[in-house]
Amino acid sequence: MSIDLVCPVGHTVRVPPSETTPVDDALAACAGGTPDAFGPVYDALAPAAYGTALRVLRDPDHAAEVAQEVMVEVWQTAATYDPARASARTWVITLARRRAIDRVRAEQARRDRDQRDLDTNVTPSGHDVVAEDVEQRLEGAAVRRCLDSLTGTQREAVVDAYYGGRTYREVAERLGAALPTVKSRIRDGLIRLRDCLGVNHG
Amino acid sequence: MADSTHDAWDLLPAYALDAVDDLERCTVERLLAADPAARRALDEYREVVAAFTVDTTPPAELRDAVMSRIAQGSTATPAERSGVDDGAWSGSDGETRSARSAGDENVVPLAGRRRRWGLVAAAAAAVVAVAVPTTVAIRATVEQDQLQQQVDTVAQMMADPSATLLRSEVAGGGQASVLVAGEDLLFSASDLPDVGAGSTYQLWLVGAEGGVTSAGLLDPEDGAVERLLQGVDGVGLAVSVEPEGGSQQPTTDPVVVLAQG
Structure with a gap:
């Protein structure tokens, strides 16, 4: 028996759209668009994805891998982005955090990170x-x-x-x-x- | 279920931080599916969490990697690209988690994630009024004076108006119950299948904070076993099948969890 669950979620009602930013609009426009359209979206949002992953994983290589997966996912699932619910930035950060945490909760990443803490956290007195x-x-x-x-x-x-x-x-x-x-x-x-x-x- | 709705609302901030376990995630997602106000509250918490993010310039080669994967389109499955719209942030609210992992060799498979014990408790146990079956009996496998003491304790537990009985089916077969009266727990199980040589049932005490400690091995006779735990600090009990001799900590998922809250 497994206690990892996939939760069924039903259909919901959307709230009316509020004001959006150019990045929000650009991301929404990626749905059904050509890959070229994604360039400016990547430039605007990748630093947020990478920054989020880096804070959680504390390892540039792991963070870059997660950021890559996230940005590809952002492109693939742009049609599900709902500007009425969140800014594009918040949406991307949410995706990035979820993926980074998935990874950090794997034993190996956790060990790596804890070792990194031991290696770098040399300040005395438990700072x-x-x-x-x-x-x-x-x-x-x-x-x-x-x-x-x-x-x-x-x-x-x-x-x-x-x-x-x-x-x-x-x-x-x-x-x-x-x-x-x-x-x-x-x-x-x-x-x-x-x-x-x-x-x-x- | 006003209680579980309240619990789910309580968990929304932790959910926004991804600081919940899988069962709690499901609890919250049921609420989100049913209640637009909860989704709005979640969106606010997510914005708060996003405020912690400090943008950091990624390595330059990352852009090329992403743009070339997108151009190839090789990683997009039709399901992903079609953008299933459930209005609840598909792709970020968990329900598409496994689909998202497919074709993504870097994402850790769910099966590899750590077992989190004690979480099944809320779902597995049914709290019922004090209706203790009179068939609950102490088996005469202990010394007479100890037996008398246990019988006295059980009699007091049964007389305790605040006592609760938790009952559940056991995965794999059988039934289990625990009578909780103050710091005393009376565990009882019946119709347990034989686990075979090399394995044993092990009883665990579930602490208020989710930790578990061994409460000994169980050796059912004709599938039935009782165990009285006195003066313990725990919210319930769980049973797992462990290698012969038992384990320090559970190594398998519980076959039954009987716990309050």
Whole structure:
């Protein structure tokens, strides 16, 4: 018996379209288009796919492989992109994160990454390499400011799930906290971030 | 099921972070399929998660690789290219996961992913009111005083109004139940098929946070076995078939999970 499941999902109703960006429109136009049409879309979105994969996998080669799969998938499934639901950027990041996490949860990638952490994280006194990454990479970004609006425990749980590619169950194990507690921290943390970033789809 | 809907809503932020296991993913996707408000909430959380992304210039050769694969069109199957529209982000909400992996030798197959134990619990166990079958009995295979103590404990458990009974079919055959009263668990199974030489049933205690610890090997007689666990910290029990002598941690999927929440 397997506990990996493929979930049947039924048909749904679309919400009315909102304003779109040129990249959104260009991606939507790829559906049924020629490969030439994809060039500008690639240029606009590949850095987001690669950046997402790199944060999760922390290995340039793995990240490049994932980014390649993602960008090909973006082309192949452009017809399913719905500008009313998300920007093209968010859509691509969602796809990239899903693929990167699939990979990081495979044992070999996990071992590679943990070894990389051991190799590179030579700072003494347990300074958190993940938190450091947040500080450096998000310098000046709105999400950085908004992360400061979270409680310490909310921030810790969200960051660990995001950068660690962990399930909240694994986050709970790692932090030695109760499962419902960690679930709440992640939920409340993302809600605060949502409100702080002004994300509102009405 | 107001509870499971509530749980699914609770899980939406973790789902947006890909921080859920496969069973929870299904729970959330059922909600998404049924509720436009949930999809809107998910889209907002995904935008939050996307805000973490720092764009990074990919290697220059990546562009050539992608553009040449697209030009060849060799990787696009008709199903993929036709763009099945389910309105729920096909290709990103999990239901096309296996189709997407086909022809993608770099993506780790699902079968290779880590087993996550304790997740089947919510789906596998049915919580029923206290209706303890009077046939639940302690087998006379223990010393008399120990037996008397167990009988007393079981009698107290049965009298406990907060006690719950969880029952489930066992994969492969048989039925299992557990009576939960405070920190005491009475496990009972019947009609279990013989697992054969070289294998054994092993009982596991499922912790509140999903971890499992061995609660000993089970040696059914005529397919029936009972086990009383007293003063334990767990939300339920699970049984798996392990190599002879048992395992430190489960090495196979459980044949039954009986757990609350």
